Amino acid sequence: MKDDGVPDGAELARLIGLVATERDRQAYARLYSYFAPRLNAFLRKSGLPPNTAEEIAQEVMLSVWRKASYFDPTRAGAATWIFTIARNLRIDHLRRIRTAAASEDEQGEVETAPSGETLLLTAEREARVREALKTLSAEQATVLRLSFFSEKAHSEIARELGLPLGTVKSRVRLALGRLRVLLEGHS
Amino acid sequence: MTIRHHATDETLMRYAAGQLPAGPARVLAVHLGTCPCCRSRLAEFEAVGGALLEAMPLAPMAPDAFAAALRAIDAQPDDAAAPPLARARTKPATPASLPGGVPLPAALRDCEIGPWRWVGLGVRASTVRLPEDRQARLTLLRVGPGRKLPEHGHVGTEFTQVISGSFSDGYGRYGPGDLSEMDQEIEHQPIVDPEGECICLAALEGSMRLNGFFGRLVQPFVRI
Numbered sequence: 001m002k003d004d005g006v007p008d009g010a011e012l013a014r015l016i017g018l019v020a021t022e023r024d025r026q027a028y029a030r031l032y033s034y035f036a037p038r039l040n041a042f043l044r045k046s047g048l049p050p051n052t053a054e055e056i057a058q059e060v061m062l063s064v065w066r067k068a069s070y071f072d073p074t075r076a077g078a079a080t081w082i083f084t085i086a087r088n089l090r091i092d093h094l095r096r097i098r099t100a101a102a103s104e105d106e107q108g109e110v111e112t113a114p115s116g117e118t119l120l121l122t123a124e125r126e127a128r129v130r131e132a133l134k135t136l137s138a139e140q141a142t143v144l145r146l147s148f149f150s151e152k153a154h155s156e157i158a159r160e161l162g163l164p165l166g167t168v169k170s171r172v173r174l175a176l177g178r179l180r181v182l183l184e185g186h187s
Numbered sequence: 188m189t190i191r192h193h194a195t196d197e198t199l200m201r202y203a204a205g206q207l208p209a210g211p212a213r214v215l216a217v218h219l220g221t222c223p224c225c226r227s228r229l230a231e232f233e234a235v236g237g238a239l240l241e242a243m244p245l246a247p248m249a250p251d252a253f254a255a256a257l258r259a260i261d262a263q264p265d266d267a268a269a270p271p272l273a274r275a276r277t278k279p280a281t282p283a284s285l286p287g288g289v290p291l292p293a294a295l296r297d298c299e300i301g302p303w304r305w306v307g308l309g310v311r312a313s314t315v316r317l318p319e320d321r322q323a324r325l326t327l328l329r330v331g332p333g334r335k336l337p338e339h340g341h342v343g344t345e346f347t348q349v350i351s352g353s354f355s356d357g358y359g360r361y362g363p364g365d366l367s368e369m370d371q372e373i374e375h376q377p378i379v380d381p382e383g384e385c386i387c388l389a390a391l392e393g394s395m396r397l398n399g400f401f402g403r404l405v406q407p408f409v410r411i
Protein backbone atom coordinates (compact mmCIF):
# COMPACT_ATOMS: atom_id res chain seq x y z
CA MET A 1 0.00 0.00 0.00
CA LYS A 2 1.23 3.42 -0.92
CA ASP A 3 1.41 6.35 1.50
CA ASP A 4 -1.62 8.17 0.11
CA GLY A 5 -3.85 5.25 1.02
CA VAL A 6 -4.72 4.42 -2.58
CA PRO A 7 -4.03 0.71 -3.03
CA ASP A 8 -1.96 -0.28 -6.06
CA GLY A 9 -2.58 -3.32 -8.24
CA ALA A 10 -0.54 -5.71 -6.11
CA GLU A 11 -2.31 -4.55 -2.95
CA LEU A 12 -5.75 -4.95 -4.57
CA ALA A 13 -4.83 -8.46 -5.68
CA ARG A 14 -3.66 -9.25 -2.15
CA LEU A 15 -6.96 -7.99 -0.71
CA ILE A 16 -8.96 -10.19 -3.09
CA GLY A 17 -6.76 -13.10 -2.03
CA LEU A 18 -7.58 -12.40 1.64
CA VAL A 19 -11.28 -12.33 0.84
CA ALA A 20 -10.93 -15.64 -1.01
CA THR A 21 -8.93 -17.53 1.59
CA GLU A 22 -9.75 -15.85 4.92
CA ARG A 23 -13.19 -14.36 4.19
CA ASP A 24 -11.52 -11.23 5.56
CA ARG A 25 -14.14 -8.50 5.97
CA GLN A 26 -11.63 -5.72 6.54
CA ALA A 27 -9.99 -6.54 3.25
CA TYR A 28 -13.45 -6.62 1.68
CA ALA A 29 -14.30 -3.23 3.20
CA ARG A 30 -11.20 -1.72 1.60
CA LEU A 31 -12.03 -3.26 -1.76
CA TYR A 32 -15.58 -1.98 -1.40
CA SER A 33 -14.60 1.58 -0.58
CA TYR A 34 -12.13 1.64 -3.44
CA PHE A 35 -14.20 -0.01 -6.17
CA ALA A 36 -17.89 0.59 -5.40
CA PRO A 37 -17.89 4.37 -6.09
CA ARG A 38 -15.79 3.83 -9.23
CA LEU A 39 -18.09 1.08 -10.46
CA ASN A 40 -21.06 3.29 -9.76
CA ALA A 41 -19.55 6.10 -11.85
CA PHE A 42 -18.45 3.70 -14.57
CA LEU A 43 -21.90 2.13 -14.92
CA ARG A 44 -23.58 5.53 -15.02
CA LYS A 45 -21.14 6.61 -17.67
CA SER A 46 -22.07 3.55 -19.72
CA GLY A 47 -25.63 4.81 -19.88
CA LEU A 48 -27.44 3.21 -16.93
CA PRO A 49 -29.78 5.38 -14.86
CA PRO A 50 -28.27 6.26 -11.44
CA ASN A 51 -30.48 3.84 -9.44
CA THR A 52 -29.65 0.94 -11.72
CA ALA A 53 -25.96 1.82 -11.80
CA GLU A 54 -25.84 1.70 -8.02
CA GLU A 55 -27.75 -1.59 -7.87
CA ILE A 56 -25.38 -3.20 -10.35
CA ALA A 57 -22.31 -1.74 -8.61
CA GLN A 58 -23.64 -3.42 -5.45
CA GLU A 59 -24.17 -6.69 -7.35
CA VAL A 60 -20.62 -6.49 -8.68
CA MET A 61 -19.25 -6.04 -5.16
CA LEU A 62 -21.31 -9.02 -3.91
CA SER A 63 -19.85 -11.06 -6.79
CA VAL A 64 -16.38 -9.98 -5.70
CA TRP A 65 -17.11 -11.52 -2.28
CA ARG A 66 -18.67 -14.69 -3.69
CA LYS A 67 -16.27 -15.24 -6.58
CA ALA A 68 -13.04 -14.09 -4.94
CA SER A 69 -11.64 -17.63 -5.23
CA TYR A 70 -12.09 -17.44 -9.01
CA PHE A 71 -9.78 -14.45 -9.25
CA ASP A 72 -6.67 -15.58 -11.05
CA PRO A 73 -3.88 -12.98 -11.01
CA THR A 74 -2.14 -14.88 -13.82
CA ARG A 75 -5.01 -13.94 -16.12
CA ALA A 76 -5.94 -10.37 -15.18
CA GLY A 77 -5.16 -7.60 -12.74
CA ALA A 78 -7.62 -6.89 -9.91
CA ALA A 79 -9.28 -3.87 -11.57
CA THR A 80 -9.46 -5.70 -14.90
CA TRP A 81 -11.13 -8.70 -13.27
CA ILE A 82 -13.66 -6.49 -11.50
CA PHE A 83 -14.24 -4.57 -14.71
CA THR A 84 -15.15 -7.83 -16.52
CA ILE A 85 -17.62 -8.76 -13.74
CA ALA A 86 -19.27 -5.34 -14.12
CA ARG A 87 -19.35 -5.69 -17.89
CA ASN A 88 -21.00 -9.12 -17.68
CA LEU A 89 -23.58 -8.03 -15.12
CA ARG A 90 -24.39 -4.98 -17.21
CA ILE A 91 -24.90 -7.19 -20.30
CA ASP A 92 -27.10 -9.54 -18.24
CA HIS A 93 -29.10 -6.60 -16.99
CA LEU A 94 -29.67 -5.19 -20.48
CA ARG A 95 -30.73 -8.63 -21.76
CA ARG A 96 -33.01 -9.16 -18.80
CA ILE A 97 -34.91 -5.99 -19.56
CA ARG A 98 -35.06 -6.91 -23.24
CA THR A 99 -36.11 -10.53 -22.85
CA ALA A 100 -37.69 -12.18 -19.85
CA ALA A 101 -35.12 -14.97 -19.72
CA ALA A 102 -31.99 -13.98 -17.81
CA SER A 103 -28.70 -15.56 -18.68
CA GLU A 104 -26.00 -16.77 -16.38
CA ASP A 105 -23.50 -17.05 -19.16
CA GLU A 106 -20.37 -15.08 -18.94
CA GLN A 107 -18.97 -13.53 -22.01
CA GLY A 108 -15.43 -14.15 -22.98
CA GLU A 109 -14.59 -17.18 -20.90
CA VAL A 110 -11.96 -18.90 -22.95
CA GLU A 111 -9.92 -21.85 -21.77
CA THR A 112 -6.24 -21.13 -21.50
CA ALA A 113 -3.57 -23.05 -19.70
CA PRO A 114 -1.74 -20.76 -17.29
CA SER A 115 2.03 -21.15 -17.12
CA GLY A 116 4.63 -19.96 -14.65
CA GLU A 117 5.33 -16.95 -16.77
CA THR A 118 1.77 -15.75 -17.10
CA LEU A 119 1.70 -13.82 -13.83
CA LEU A 120 4.64 -11.77 -15.02
CA LEU A 121 3.12 -11.40 -18.49
CA THR A 122 -0.17 -10.25 -16.98
CA ALA A 123 1.50 -7.64 -14.79
CA GLU A 124 3.54 -6.53 -17.77
CA ARG A 125 0.42 -6.24 -19.93
CA GLU A 126 -1.40 -4.18 -17.29
CA ALA A 127 1.58 -1.84 -17.04
CA ARG A 128 1.98 -1.60 -20.82
CA VAL A 129 -1.71 -0.76 -21.33
CA ARG A 130 -1.64 1.93 -18.65
CA GLU A 131 1.55 3.42 -20.08
CA ALA A 132 0.04 3.46 -23.58
CA LEU A 133 -3.13 5.16 -22.32
CA LYS A 134 -1.00 7.87 -20.72
CA THR A 135 0.91 8.39 -23.96
CA LEU A 136 -2.16 8.91 -26.15
CA SER A 137 -2.96 12.50 -27.04
CA ALA A 138 -5.75 14.09 -25.01
CA GLU A 139 -8.13 13.84 -27.95
CA GLN A 140 -7.30 10.21 -28.61
CA ALA A 141 -7.69 9.32 -24.95
CA THR A 142 -11.09 11.01 -24.97
CA VAL A 143 -12.17 9.20 -28.13
CA LEU A 144 -11.07 5.87 -26.69
CA ARG A 145 -12.65 6.45 -23.29
CA LEU A 146 -15.96 7.57 -24.76
CA SER A 147 -16.15 4.81 -27.36
CA PHE A 148 -15.48 2.27 -24.64
CA PHE A 149 -18.58 3.28 -22.75
CA SER A 150 -21.41 2.97 -25.22
CA GLU A 151 -22.54 2.90 -28.80
CA LYS A 152 -24.42 6.11 -28.24
CA ALA A 153 -21.17 7.70 -27.20
CA HIS A 154 -20.29 8.32 -30.86
CA SER A 155 -22.69 11.23 -30.82
CA GLU A 156 -21.28 12.23 -27.45
CA ILE A 157 -17.76 12.22 -28.87
CA ALA A 158 -18.99 14.32 -31.77
CA ARG A 159 -20.47 16.87 -29.38
CA GLU A 160 -17.49 16.89 -27.04
CA LEU A 161 -14.90 17.32 -29.78
CA GLY A 162 -17.05 19.47 -32.07
CA LEU A 163 -16.75 16.96 -34.91
CA PRO A 164 -19.33 15.82 -37.41
CA LEU A 165 -20.69 12.39 -36.47
CA GLY A 166 -19.33 10.87 -39.68
CA THR A 167 -15.79 11.78 -38.69
CA VAL A 168 -16.04 10.11 -35.32
CA LYS A 169 -15.80 6.54 -36.58
CA SER A 170 -12.52 7.26 -38.36
CA ARG A 171 -11.22 9.11 -35.29
CA VAL A 172 -12.00 6.01 -33.22
CA ARG A 173 -10.01 3.94 -35.69
CA LEU A 174 -7.11 6.38 -35.60
CA ALA A 175 -7.08 6.33 -31.81
CA LEU A 176 -7.13 2.52 -31.82
CA GLY A 177 -4.36 2.44 -34.42
CA ARG A 178 -2.23 4.70 -32.25
CA LEU A 179 -2.95 2.56 -29.19
CA ARG A 180 -1.95 -0.54 -31.15
CA VAL A 181 1.36 1.06 -32.18
CA LEU A 182 2.04 2.00 -28.56
CA LEU A 183 1.14 -1.48 -27.29
CA GLU A 184 3.27 -3.27 -29.86
CA GLY A 185 6.13 -0.81 -29.47
CA HIS A 186 6.56 -1.74 -25.83
CA SER A 187 6.28 -5.49 -26.24
CA MET B 188 -4.30 -23.99 -38.10
CA THR B 189 -2.67 -20.85 -39.46
CA ILE B 190 -4.94 -17.90 -38.92
CA ARG B 191 -4.41 -15.02 -41.31
CA HIS B 192 -7.51 -12.93 -40.80
CA HIS B 193 -8.15 -11.57 -37.34
CA ALA B 194 -10.66 -9.43 -35.51
CA THR B 195 -10.16 -5.68 -35.85
CA ASP B 196 -9.11 -3.68 -32.79
CA GLU B 197 -12.47 -1.94 -32.88
CA THR B 198 -14.36 -5.22 -32.65
CA LEU B 199 -12.13 -6.52 -29.86
CA MET B 200 -12.55 -3.28 -27.97
CA ARG B 201 -16.33 -3.41 -28.32
CA TYR B 202 -16.36 -7.05 -27.19
CA ALA B 203 -14.16 -6.19 -24.21
CA ALA B 204 -16.43 -3.27 -23.38
CA GLY B 205 -19.56 -5.40 -23.63
CA GLN B 206 -20.86 -3.37 -26.58
CA LEU B 207 -20.95 -6.04 -29.28
CA PRO B 208 -24.44 -7.49 -29.89
CA ALA B 209 -24.97 -11.15 -28.95
CA GLY B 210 -24.74 -12.56 -32.52
CA PRO B 211 -21.44 -10.95 -33.55
CA ALA B 212 -20.15 -11.59 -30.01
CA ARG B 213 -20.62 -15.34 -30.51
CA VAL B 214 -18.90 -15.26 -33.90
CA LEU B 215 -15.99 -13.55 -32.20
CA ALA B 216 -16.11 -16.07 -29.31
CA VAL B 217 -15.66 -18.87 -31.86
CA HIS B 218 -12.70 -17.02 -33.34
CA LEU B 219 -11.19 -16.44 -29.89
CA GLY B 220 -11.50 -20.17 -29.22
CA THR B 221 -9.03 -20.83 -32.04
CA CYS B 222 -6.86 -17.71 -31.95
CA PRO B 223 -4.35 -17.07 -29.11
CA CYS B 224 -3.33 -13.84 -30.84
CA CYS B 225 -6.79 -12.29 -30.58
CA ARG B 226 -7.19 -13.65 -27.03
CA SER B 227 -4.10 -11.74 -26.03
CA ARG B 228 -5.31 -8.56 -27.81
CA LEU B 229 -8.67 -8.97 -26.06
CA ALA B 230 -6.85 -9.19 -22.71
CA GLU B 231 -5.25 -5.84 -23.56
CA PHE B 232 -8.62 -4.23 -24.15
CA GLU B 233 -9.97 -5.72 -20.93
CA ALA B 234 -6.96 -4.18 -19.19
CA VAL B 235 -7.99 -0.87 -20.81
CA GLY B 236 -11.37 -1.42 -19.12
CA GLY B 237 -9.64 -2.01 -15.78
CA ALA B 238 -7.55 1.13 -16.20
CA LEU B 239 -10.60 3.21 -17.15
CA LEU B 240 -12.48 1.84 -14.14
CA GLU B 241 -9.66 2.86 -11.81
CA ALA B 242 -9.47 6.30 -13.41
CA MET B 243 -13.18 7.02 -12.86
CA PRO B 244 -14.18 9.91 -10.63
CA LEU B 245 -16.03 8.67 -7.55
CA ALA B 246 -19.82 8.44 -7.52
CA PRO B 247 -20.56 7.72 -3.85
CA MET B 248 -22.86 4.85 -3.00
CA ALA B 249 -25.79 5.37 -0.62
CA PRO B 250 -24.50 5.75 2.98
CA ASP B 251 -25.86 2.35 4.06
CA ALA B 252 -24.72 0.47 0.93
CA PHE B 253 -21.78 -1.29 2.54
CA ALA B 254 -23.90 -2.40 5.52
CA ALA B 255 -26.45 -3.72 3.03
CA ALA B 256 -23.70 -5.64 1.24
CA LEU B 257 -22.64 -7.27 4.52
CA ARG B 258 -26.28 -8.19 5.26
CA ALA B 259 -26.58 -9.74 1.79
CA ILE B 260 -23.40 -11.72 2.40
CA ASP B 261 -24.67 -12.96 5.76
CA ALA B 262 -28.01 -13.94 4.26
CA GLN B 263 -26.37 -16.20 1.69
CA PRO B 264 -24.72 -19.54 2.28
CA ASP B 265 -21.01 -19.13 1.75
CA ASP B 266 -19.96 -21.17 -1.23
CA ALA B 267 -16.81 -19.31 -2.13
CA ALA B 268 -14.64 -22.01 -0.56
CA ALA B 269 -16.07 -24.55 -2.96
CA PRO B 270 -13.86 -25.21 -5.98
CA PRO B 271 -15.03 -23.61 -9.23
CA LEU B 272 -17.56 -25.91 -10.84
CA ALA B 273 -18.75 -25.93 -14.39
CA ARG B 274 -22.28 -24.59 -14.23
CA ALA B 275 -24.88 -27.11 -15.19
CA ARG B 276 -26.51 -25.81 -18.31
CA THR B 277 -29.77 -26.82 -19.81
CA LYS B 278 -28.57 -28.67 -22.85
CA PRO B 279 -30.57 -28.01 -25.97
CA ALA B 280 -30.59 -30.47 -28.84
CA THR B 281 -27.12 -29.72 -30.12
CA PRO B 282 -25.12 -32.11 -32.26
CA ALA B 283 -21.57 -32.79 -31.13
CA SER B 284 -20.33 -32.27 -34.64
CA LEU B 285 -21.23 -30.53 -37.84
CA PRO B 286 -21.67 -32.21 -41.25
CA GLY B 287 -18.52 -33.87 -42.51
CA GLY B 288 -17.44 -34.77 -38.96
CA VAL B 289 -16.32 -31.19 -38.27
CA PRO B 290 -16.38 -30.68 -34.48
CA LEU B 291 -18.81 -28.09 -33.20
CA PRO B 292 -16.80 -25.13 -31.83
CA ALA B 293 -16.80 -25.11 -28.02
CA ALA B 294 -18.22 -21.58 -28.03
CA LEU B 295 -21.44 -22.93 -29.61
CA ARG B 296 -22.01 -25.88 -27.28
CA ASP B 297 -24.79 -24.25 -25.32
CA CYS B 298 -26.60 -23.11 -28.47
CA GLU B 299 -29.52 -24.69 -30.21
CA ILE B 300 -28.43 -25.65 -33.73
CA GLY B 301 -31.40 -25.80 -36.10
CA PRO B 302 -31.85 -28.25 -38.99
CA TRP B 303 -29.96 -27.65 -42.25
CA ARG B 304 -32.11 -26.22 -44.98
CA TRP B 305 -31.45 -25.46 -48.62
CA VAL B 306 -31.55 -21.78 -49.34
CA GLY B 307 -30.56 -22.06 -53.00
CA LEU B 308 -27.32 -21.42 -54.91
CA GLY B 309 -25.67 -24.49 -53.38
CA VAL B 310 -26.05 -23.02 -49.94
CA ARG B 311 -27.55 -24.65 -46.86
CA ALA B 312 -28.22 -22.74 -43.68
CA SER B 313 -28.92 -23.61 -40.07
CA THR B 314 -30.22 -21.13 -37.55
CA VAL B 315 -28.28 -20.92 -34.29
CA ARG B 316 -30.23 -19.84 -31.24
CA LEU B 317 -28.43 -18.36 -28.28
CA PRO B 318 -29.60 -19.06 -24.74
CA GLU B 319 -28.83 -15.50 -23.71
CA ASP B 320 -30.62 -13.76 -26.56
CA ARG B 321 -33.39 -15.49 -28.49
CA GLN B 322 -33.59 -12.59 -30.91
CA ALA B 323 -29.95 -12.76 -31.93
CA ARG B 324 -29.43 -13.68 -35.55
CA LEU B 325 -26.69 -16.18 -36.03
CA THR B 326 -26.44 -18.61 -38.93
CA LEU B 327 -24.29 -21.56 -39.88
CA LEU B 328 -23.77 -21.79 -43.64
CA ARG B 329 -22.58 -24.65 -45.81
CA VAL B 330 -21.58 -23.50 -49.24
CA GLY B 331 -20.69 -25.99 -51.97
CA PRO B 332 -17.20 -26.16 -53.54
CA GLY B 333 -16.50 -23.58 -56.24
CA ARG B 334 -19.68 -21.66 -55.58
CA LYS B 335 -19.45 -18.09 -56.69
CA LEU B 336 -21.69 -15.76 -54.79
CA PRO B 337 -23.14 -12.60 -56.31
CA GLU B 338 -21.28 -9.41 -55.53
CA HIS B 339 -22.89 -7.63 -52.64
CA GLY B 340 -22.52 -4.87 -50.12
CA HIS B 341 -23.84 -4.58 -46.60
CA VAL B 342 -25.90 -2.23 -44.57
CA GLY B 343 -24.28 -3.41 -41.34
CA THR B 344 -21.03 -5.18 -40.61
CA GLU B 345 -21.06 -8.86 -41.51
CA PHE B 346 -18.98 -11.13 -39.25
CA THR B 347 -18.06 -14.49 -40.78
CA GLN B 348 -15.91 -17.10 -39.07
CA VAL B 349 -14.67 -19.99 -41.21
CA ILE B 350 -15.10 -23.31 -39.41
CA SER B 351 -14.03 -25.63 -42.23
CA GLY B 352 -13.14 -25.29 -45.90
CA SER B 353 -12.24 -21.93 -47.37
CA PHE B 354 -13.43 -19.09 -49.52
CA SER B 355 -11.76 -16.19 -51.26
CA ASP B 356 -12.85 -12.69 -52.11
CA GLY B 357 -11.07 -9.59 -53.37
CA TYR B 358 -9.61 -9.14 -49.88
CA GLY B 359 -7.95 -12.50 -49.46
CA ARG B 360 -8.42 -16.18 -48.83
CA TYR B 361 -10.22 -17.23 -45.70
CA GLY B 362 -9.49 -20.68 -44.26
CA PRO B 363 -10.41 -22.49 -41.04
CA GLY B 364 -10.11 -20.17 -38.04
CA ASP B 365 -10.16 -16.99 -40.12
CA LEU B 366 -12.55 -14.19 -39.31
CA SER B 367 -13.90 -11.87 -42.00
CA GLU B 368 -15.37 -8.54 -40.94
CA MET B 369 -17.06 -6.92 -43.89
CA ASP B 370 -18.02 -3.32 -43.52
CA GLN B 371 -21.05 -1.75 -45.07
CA GLU B 372 -18.96 0.29 -47.49
CA ILE B 373 -17.18 -2.77 -48.88
CA GLU B 374 -18.47 -4.74 -51.84
CA HIS B 375 -17.19 -8.25 -51.99
CA GLN B 376 -17.79 -11.44 -53.90
CA PRO B 377 -16.88 -14.56 -51.96
CA ILE B 378 -16.03 -17.70 -53.92
CA VAL B 379 -15.75 -21.00 -52.10
CA ASP B 380 -12.50 -22.75 -53.00
CA PRO B 381 -12.89 -25.82 -55.23
CA GLU B 382 -11.36 -28.33 -52.79
CA GLY B 383 -14.50 -28.76 -50.76
CA GLU B 384 -17.52 -27.20 -49.14
CA CYS B 385 -17.11 -24.38 -46.69
CA ILE B 386 -18.84 -24.22 -43.32
CA CYS B 387 -18.91 -20.84 -41.67
CA LEU B 388 -20.74 -19.00 -38.94
CA ALA B 389 -22.16 -15.62 -39.88
CA ALA B 390 -23.85 -12.79 -38.04
CA LEU B 391 -24.91 -9.38 -39.14
CA GLU B 392 -24.78 -6.48 -36.80
CA GLY B 393 -28.04 -4.69 -36.12
CA SER B 394 -31.56 -5.98 -36.01
CA MET B 395 -32.95 -4.61 -39.27
CA ARG B 396 -29.86 -4.88 -41.40
CA LEU B 397 -30.52 -7.89 -43.56
CA ASN B 398 -29.32 -6.51 -46.87
CA GLY B 399 -25.99 -8.30 -46.84
CA PHE B 400 -25.65 -11.35 -49.01
CA PHE B 401 -25.83 -13.80 -46.12
CA GLY B 402 -28.54 -11.66 -44.67
CA ARG B 403 -30.64 -12.01 -47.82
CA LEU B 404 -30.00 -15.73 -47.90
CA VAL B 405 -31.09 -16.32 -44.36
CA GLN B 406 -33.87 -13.77 -44.34
CA PRO B 407 -36.62 -16.39 -44.85
CA PHE B 408 -35.51 -18.13 -41.66
CA VAL B 409 -35.20 -15.13 -39.48
CA ARG B 410 -38.02 -13.62 -37.51
CA ILE B 411 -38.11 -9.89 -38.05
Ligand SMILES: [Zn+2]
Binds near residue numbers: 190193218222224226
Ligand atom coordinates in the same frame (compact mmCIF):
# COMPACT_ATOMS: atom_id res chain seq x y z
ZN1 LIG C 1 -7.40 -13.75 -34.42
